[in-house]
Amino acid sequence: MQREYTSIAEISGPIMVVEGVSGVTFEELVEIELSGGEIRRGRVLEINRDRAVVQLFEAAQGLNLRQSRVRFLGKVMELGVSEDMLGRVFDGAGRPIDGGPPIIPEKRLPISGEPLNPYSRDYPNEFIQTGISVIDGLNTLVRGQKLPIFSGSGLPHNKLAAQVARQAKVLGTGEEFAVVFGAMGITFEEANFFITDLRKTGALERSVMFINLADDPVIERITTPRLVLTCAEYLAFERDLHVLVILTDITNYAEALREVSAARKEIPGRRGYPGYMYTDLSTIYERAGRIKGKKGSITQMPILTMPQDDKTHPIPDLTGYITEGQLFLSRELHRKGIYPPFDVLPCLSRLKDKGIGPGKTREDHAGVLNQLYAAYARGIDVREMAAILGEAALSKTDRLYWKFADEFERRFIQQGEYEDRTIIQTLTIGWELLSMLPRGELKRVRDEFIEKYLPKRAEEPVVA
Amino acid sequence: MATGRIVKVAGPLVVAEGLTDAKMYEVVRVGKERLVGEVIVLDGDLASIQVYEETAGLGPGDPVEGTGEPLSVELGPGIISSIYDGIQRPLEAIQARWGAYIRRGVEAAALDRTKKWGFTPKVKKGDAVSAGDILGIVQETTLVEHRIMVPPGLAGTIEEIRAGEFTVEETIGILKDAQGKRHELKMMQRWPVRRARPYTEKLPSTELLTTGQRIVDTLFPLAKGGTACVPGPFGSGKTVIQHQLAKWADAQVIVFVGCGERGNEMTDVLMEFPELEDPKTGEPLMKRTVLIANTSNMPVAAREASVYTGITIAEYFRDMGYSVALMADSTSRWAEAMREISGRLEEMPGEEGYPAYLGSRIADFYARAGRVICLGSPRREGSLSAIGAVSPPGGDLSEPVTQNTLRLVKVFWGLDANLAYRRHFPAINWLTSYSLYNDDLIPYFEKHVGAEWNLLREEFMRLLQIEAELEEIVRLVGVEALSPSDRLKLEVARSIREDYLMQSAFDDVDTYSSLSKQLKMMQLIWRFYELGQRAIEQGVAIQKIIELPVRERIAKAKFIPENQFEQSFREIDRQIQGEFESLLAGGAYAARVH
Numbered sequence A: 001m002q003r004e005y006t007s008i009a010e011i012s013g014p015i016m017v018v019e020g021v022s023g024v025t026f027e028e029l030v031e032i033e034l035s036g037g038e039i040r041r042g043r044v045l046e047i048n049r050d051r052a053v054v055q056l057f058e059a060a061q062g063l064n065l066r067q068s069r070v071r072f073l074g075k076v077m078e079l080g081v082s083e084d085m086l087g088r089v090f091d092g093a094g095r096p097i098d099g100g101p102p103i104i105p106e107k108r109l110p111i112s113g114e115p116l117n118p119y120s121r122d123y124p125n126e127f128i129q130t131g132i133s134v135i136d137g138l139n140t141l142v143r144g145q146k147l148p149i150f151s152g153s154g155l156p157h158n159k160l161a162a163q164v165a166r167q168a169k170v171l172g173t174g175e176e177f178a179v180v181f182g183a184m185g186i187t188f189e190e191a192n193f194f195i196t197d198l199r200k201t202g203a204l205e206r207s208v209m210f211i212n213l214a215d216d217p218v219i220e221r222i223t224t225p226r227l228v229l230t231c232a233e234y235l236a237f238e239r240d241l242h243v244l245v246i247l248t249d250i251t252n253y254a255e256a257l258r259e260v261s262a263a264r265k266e267i268p269g270r271r272g273y274p275g276y277m278y279t280d281l282s283t284i285y286e287r288a289g290r291i292k293g294k295k296g297s298i299t300q301m302p303i304l305t306m307p308q309d310d311k312t313h314p315i316p317d318l319t320g321y322i323t324e325g326q327l328f329l330s331r332e333l334h335r336k337g338i339y340p341p342f343d344v345l346p347c348l349s350r351l352k353d354k355g356i357g358p359g360k361t362r363e364d365h366a367g368v369l370n371q372l373y374a375a376y377a378r379g380i381d382v383r384e385m386a387a388i389l390g391e392a393a394l395s396k397t398d399r400l401y402w403k404f405a406d407e408f409e410r411r412f413i414q415q416g417e418y419e420d421r422t423i424i425q426t427l428t429i430g431w432e433l434l435s436m437l438p439r440g441e442l443k444r445v446r447d448e449f450i451e452k453y454l455p456k457r458a459e460e461p462v463v464a
Numbered sequence B: 001m002a003t004g005r006i007v008k009v010a011g012p013l014v015v016a017e018g019l020t021d022a023k024m025y026e027v028v029r030v031g032k033e034r035l036v037g038e039v040i041v042l043d044g045d046l047a048s049i050q051v052y053e054e055t056a057g058l059g060p061g062d063p064v065e066g067t068g069e070p071l072s073v074e075l076g077p078g079i080i081s082s083i084y085d086g087i088q089r090p091l092e093a094i095q096a097r098w099g100a101y102i103r104r105g106v107e108a109a110a111l112d113r114t115k116k117w118g119f120t121p122k123v124k125k126g127d128a129v130s131a132g133d134i135l136g137i138v139q140e141t142t143l144v145e146h147r148i149m150v151p152p153g154l155a156g157t158i159e160e161i162r163a164g165e166f167t168v169e170e171t172i173g174i175l176k177d178a179q180g181k182r183h184e185l186k187m188m189q190r191w192p193v194r195r196a197r198p199y200t201e202k203l204p205s206t207e208l209l210t211t212g213q214r215i216v217d218t219l220f221p222l223a224k225g226g227t228a229c230v231p232g233p234f235g236s237g238k239t240v241i242q243h244q245l246a247k248w249a250d251a252q253v254i255v256f257v258g259c260g261e262r263g264n265e266m267t268d269v270l271m272e273f274p275e276l277e278d279p280k281t282g283e284p285l286m287k288r289t290v291l292i293a294n295t296s297n298m299p300v301a302a303r304e305a306s307v308y309t310g311i312t313i314a315e316y317f318r319d320m321g322y323s324v325a326l327m328a329d330s331t332s333r334w335a336e337a338m339r340e341i342s343g344r345l346e347e348m349p350g351e352e353g354y355p356a357y358l359g360s361r362i363a364d365f366y367a368r369a370g371r372v373i374c375l376g377s378p379r380r381e382g383s384l385s386a387i388g389a390v391s392p393p394g395g396d397l398s399e400p401v402t403q404n405t406l407r408l409v410k411v412f413w414g415l416d417a418n419l420a421y422r423r424h425f426p427a428i429n430w431l432t433s434y435s436l437y438n439d440d441l442i443p444y445f446e447k448h449v450g451a452e453w454n455l456l457r458e459e460f461m462r463l464l465q466i467e468a469e470l471e472e473i474v475r476l477v478g479v480e481a482l483s484p485s486d487r488l489k490l491e492v493a494r495s496i497r498e499d500y501l502m503q504s505a506f507d508d509v510d511t512y513s514s515l516s517k518q519l520k521m522m523q524l525i526w527r528f529y530e531l532g533q534r535a536i537e538q539g540v541a542i543q544k545i546i547e548l549p550v551r552e553r554i555a556k557a558k559f560i561p562e563n564q565f566e567q568s569f570r571e572i573d574r575q576i577q578g579e580f581e582s583l584l585a586g587g588a589y590a591a592r593v594h
């Protein structure tokens, strides 16, 4: 059967139509040889009788209707994997860019992955201490979770992700994470920041990086996260490593997806993003987790910048519907000079409940976190009300809450970029803050824990 | 059966030609791997097929084979405690044979063909039977007695009936119909998922589906056989509330459909339910539960089917005379799957790209809920309650899936991001949510809990309304401007919200409240309110009332276990009275304090 054609009928953006083909199958990998011998790749998006619609993985530049030769390879796109990938840097299409030798693959794996049987999953419940109070104390990360950072342009999400990568550990095991890092459309400076940071701490040896920069082909970004996850799955489930996957910036990925959809003239969904974006994103995010009987795990921390800081934008919205919680960053706190500038209220870790408590963190953890949340929420309400009505209109208790909110931001949320707090330190700060409130207000914590952990004071707090 | 050939592949949609005698909704086998697909459009010689598995590797020329059968489920012993994918393939068997990842083309029977079940007949030779009659029983799990019924469409006399151990395919008896034709009776029957199973008569829903969730049972109750929806943005608690209902609702069989959501959430149920005890029987909850899982990364067409697979299984147990509750998390993913297939078919899109038939599909789904007199004898009642989560984009309820759902369901538990942000769970907004069963259930509560329930419920609702109005005033002029009586109302409304409506799903005790505990908790709050208003009338300073130590005990009453509640309730009640008495006696009068 003929597998090579020169019958490209149409190229439009990232989409190419080839006619007169036979034996072509859906999702098949395609190679296009330019007249100069250069190879580009793509995959079959649709096949209708003898007409194949191909999505290019790389830029269309230089493609030519008559001279470019199209080969259908009879297989889906694969990544050659090996443990030697650790310590290496690749481009967004999987080619080494660190000057090192080519990888001799131990095996080749299809990059789209296969859905994990829910029956085979093991529920994530091992506490990861990141040393960051808002995460450990309030929105606990567990091994095998997917917990994204919802940020905005100019906010320090990269610093935060790097701090997590540097400090993350499972208590008591001392096991370190291998980091698989995927950059999609970020700047050279941002990418360089990660590489430098990982090198400085010696973590580069246990890292793999796939980097598509802002000036690299947009369309490559659709493949990048899949390469990252294929590599991560190999390291986690065949090489027993605990892998932390950082993907940045998902917004650039989604835009590439929109570009392909628009080129195919599909009916657009919200804000021009394709209707299947939920399913598409889930095929990335759902590749986190643990598998029964396997030692390794994949924990994902995707980063996305919300266009106009709008959390109802389809990218954060669909992400939030798939991931197991989210960490929001706040422009307001950032302006106040607070690092890490977490917008605490909408942050959530859905898996925290099974990762905390006696034997994991401490018995009082759940109560403390609920109480801190409730108190901070009320403190913010009061602060807003005071801005309108003035302090005089506040009740005594309200004033305590106001002070609580300020102190909470200053002492609990704020910490150093290199400050690695233990969970006990985090809970201690929490109790100190709670001791600012009348005891009767602490309804979310059990009495026995109040007796045991609340710092003793001579008398009930009052506001001067 | 004619074999066709693929001419086009676009994602989950395949078009084939030459399937000359294909019928609408017929199941076909696609490609060399014989992937399962279903005919959804017939147009001349072309059949459009939605394929329930990944279509990578399919191409023009590949064979497509008809099966003559519509998409059906297998019904019989072995369903309970199972986890199936969207087209009823058993995920446990798939893992055992193929490992952790779901490969394409895997095949496994929904019901184990080798397992023997003990069958006890309930009819005897010579009995005249018709569709729905109970032929006999199998103790499927400690919680579910599986009633083997004459399949719909069949009637006649029992020529033979056997007792003993059988597989689902073995003959348990012979039925001779009016034409004298003999039919072998088996424990397994099949039913097409897109067709509602028949019943004798629909009945109004007048019995409470007790959930043990205070805000649900007290303010927005669901009746057995009723319909409810839970819309809310991500993280607002849709899944947790559905899990809570799956755990604690007093239904006899639970069908939980994980439709396009997270894999770990299904794993959670799988790992937790066998450990949890049914509050009534002490048996593991898994023994009354069926799971259907098509997670977000599993093939999208099977997501569309999963909801039908689930409700057909639920109807089957309803037909046995059970109260069944089905949860679908999330119906939005089901609607989106419809939208995706519709888009590939290049159908004319309706609102937001959804197909024009979105509304009627949602209506058909919820119409399959209800309380019924089941087909056949002995005469029995069954009910199917359906609860659907809705995941509106950006949390905006004006979108088509929410709107179409609200037209049909009778209970609306509206989840509120702002409540969730402050960790007020369940984050059901008490001002916008409603239950249209409230009035119908008044007699039920009166009979089973006491008339006071209905009164307190109304008082609670009223105070929450008043609170919202007072909060407006407070926002303008500050709390000090309110009268002491209004300030007490604010305090008590807050107590209702925080001490009563808030309920942690993750606290061993708080996770479930019996109706009698709910009533007593309401009584405590109300006692405080009434004595408080009386004290204010007598001039006691509001601040003194707010600071009464007993309030902390009222607040923590929810953590008192059911078996100690009776006594603690009396103690707290006495303490409330005692503290108010000493307030009055101690002369804590407003005038003297100021």
Ligand SMILES: Nc1ncnc2c1ncn2[C@@H]1O[C@H](COP(=O)(O)OP(=O)(O)OP(=O)(O)O)[C@@H](O)[C@H]1O
Binding pocket: A374, A377, A378, A381, B416, B418, B419, B422, B424, B427, B428, B429, B430, B431, B432, B467, B468, B471, B494, B497
């Ligand atoms: N689901 C809801 N239904 C009705 N009103 C709500 C809801 N969520 C929040 N609100 C309003 O928003 C206000 C703030 O929420 P809430 O009162 O729970 O927090 P709080 O400030 O901690 O409580 P408090 O005002 O008693 O200190 C509420 O007083 C209430 O009026």
Ligand SMILES: Nc1ncnc2c1ncn2[C@@H]1O[C@H](COP(=O)(O)OP(=O)(O)O)[C@@H](O)[C@H]1O
Binding pocket: A321, A348, A349, A350, A351, A353, B232, B233, B234, B235, B236, B237, B238, B239, B240, B241, B425, B426, B427, B503, B504, B505, B506
């Ligand atoms: N009743 C509850 N008690 C305690 N926490 C809850 C409750 N309901 C929801 N939550 C919290 O909210 C999180 C999100 O709930 P979930 O049901 O997964 O939301 P959704 O399905 O709407 O996205 C949970 O992980 C849990 O932390």
Ligand SMILES: [Mg+2]
Binding pocket: A381
């Ligand atoms: Mg308030």
Ligand SMILES: [Mg+2]
Binding pocket: B238, B239, B240, B261, B329
């Ligand atoms: Mg959910």
